[in-house]
Amino acid sequence: MKVLMTAAALTALVSVSNAHAVEFVAADDSHATELCMAFASDRPHIMLEAIRGQHTAKVRITNKLECNDMNLSEFAQTYSLTRTAKFMRIDIETETSIKDIAQTESTLPVVLSGSK
Template sequence: MKVLLTAALTALVSMSNAHAVEFVAADDSHATKLCMAFASDRPHVMLAAMRGQHTAKTRITTKLECNDMSLDEFAKTYSLTRNAKFMKIDLETKTSIKDIAKAEHTMPVVLSGSK
């Protein structure tokens, strides 16, 4: 059952991300499950994961780290704007230039949550 859920989450993440980044769970921890849900960039998936882990939104926003990055840094790195907005993370405070001509890599990103 867990393998099926992980495969379904991975499929959702790969379909939802416009930048063709594929996230793969590094382990089966609660933090990694929350990071996978956040990486899906689908608020309803994130909400279901929070309910399944019995965790409050404010606690996740302040404590959770994905791949040793805070959630706001993780959201900025992978352009996860929908879940950032759902989690009330402000992504518009800093200005950056993104190289759109840079070749996109489709290598899978192994995702791990905070310990």
């Protein structure tokens, strides 16, 4: 009985945490948008595969890439992409911002485009 209750509680926690996840949709098939989609996945191994596919350095991507007209630091803070930001060595912990927790998040997908 305890196992069932624990499993139900864990399932509820996972479904609540995934309820606030943002769905990203690629605006085009450019290399920059591909990198932005990999960054938005918040999975370092996906970002690493995208970097290797582009044959470029992490530092160059961190300094030059913009997603939806935001640098990667702003983009990571806006969508809480902490795992990929840490992998790319972007420090998003030092900036302070106010987030309205009562604001309801849109369930519409975010169209994502890379640097022009």
